[in-house]
Amino acid sequence: MAKITYIEHGGKEHVVDVPNGLTVMEGARDNGIPGIEADCGGACACSTCHVYVAEEWVDKLPPRQDMExxxxxxxxxxDANRSRLTCQLKVSDALDGLVVQMPEKQI
Incomplete structure (x- = not known):
């Protein structure tokens, strides 16, 4: 399980424990965190689960695949460096402490 901090565009923080094996997107969805819409349900077929990862986490995450x-x-x-789709980030103990910030809006 990993403790993940989701920060709304306005600055409100939500710190939640997300079970290993889920995605960061599923952690937001299951905990009612606003700002991650996930219209495609995690199929990497939209960009509505887009976030900016905290700078210190950029190099700790697996690289983006072509579809992402x-x-x-x-x-x-x-953001060329910090943007990620949360449906593509699988939760493990290695993500404990991850901080992500939602953009102003999802499109």
Missing amino acids: EDMLDFAYEP
Whole structure:
């Protein structure tokens, strides 16, 4: 289980324990965290679970695969370094302490 901090665009923080094996997106969905819409249900077919990962986590996460890169082209104000799709981040003990911030809106 990993403790993940989700930060809404306005700054409100939600710290939740997310079981290993789920995705960061599922952790937000299951805990009612606003700002991650996940319209495609985690199929990496949209960009509505887009977040900015905290700078200190960028190099600790697995690299983006081609499909995620393609979908990030449709995200609202993507950051070349920090943007990720939460449906592509599988939770494990290695993600304990992860901090993600939602963009102003999802498109």
